[in-house]
Amino acid sequence: MKGKIIVFLQFILIMILLVVNIEIFLQNRALSSTFQRPPKDTIIKEITHFSPILDDYPQFVSPVKPDRKFFGTPFVLDYNGNLEVIAWYYSYLAGGVIESKNLLNIEKTAIIVVHSDTIHNLNLDSDFQLGERGQVYLDHIKIVINPFLLHYGNKVKLVAYSMQDYMEMTGVFNVAERDVFFYDKYGYESFKKFLKSNEITNILLCGYTTDASFNDTMSGYENLRKDFNVFIVGDATLSDFPASMCPAGPTSIALANAALDNLITQVSWIKETK
8 A cells, every 4th residue: 555655646746747847848938039030931831812911001001912922830939928910021932921820928028119310309399290201100100100009008018119208209109107218329238138127028119210220220120130039010110201202112112121031010910819
């Protein structure tokens, strides 16, 4: 009888260790700490019938109409993931767009709004208000970015603005009391340290301008993608549009170029799962 009890206790101990190891594995099972283009595209199947991409706000972004579209394996599957983000990138090897369904932990996700000197002052008394070009940015903030911030701003871990002055943005962006502000002078290492200290692993990137500040400033995707899972929210950004009264074409081109090395999503492709 004593021997049976010892065997039973040993079995219980083994099961406890097994459960602990499974839990540790699940907590660290994100498929990718940062998006890195795979050496070989991981395609599951080709999608034969599909609608244009980024077609929700054609006045701001011209829809992307790829020749071919594929469904691939996800790049991010967070433990306790509760935010579904469908995203795509372009592959020359596949000859088309590869789309994946990712699952993010919203508690490890930040929204970052990128500042640009092109739209340095958005308050009502600034010179930016002069002309129709300035109004385009203000309309985009009102129609796309502010509703996005209003819906997810208090659900993600934090919202950060890459802008110099809090007062500069009040009355324009939907700035919450808990939001934070960083500017280029602080440097990327300081910004990265702040995000890491808040256990951020995923970035939803939006703001201005897609073809300049959005990629190569302190909080641009060229920096952030080295240390975080970056998802560019394609319709929540605008390119500069010199010699044109409409940003739709330039923004679409900038996003298509970014899609060669980055994951692109859109507002309607970001959804809570529970």
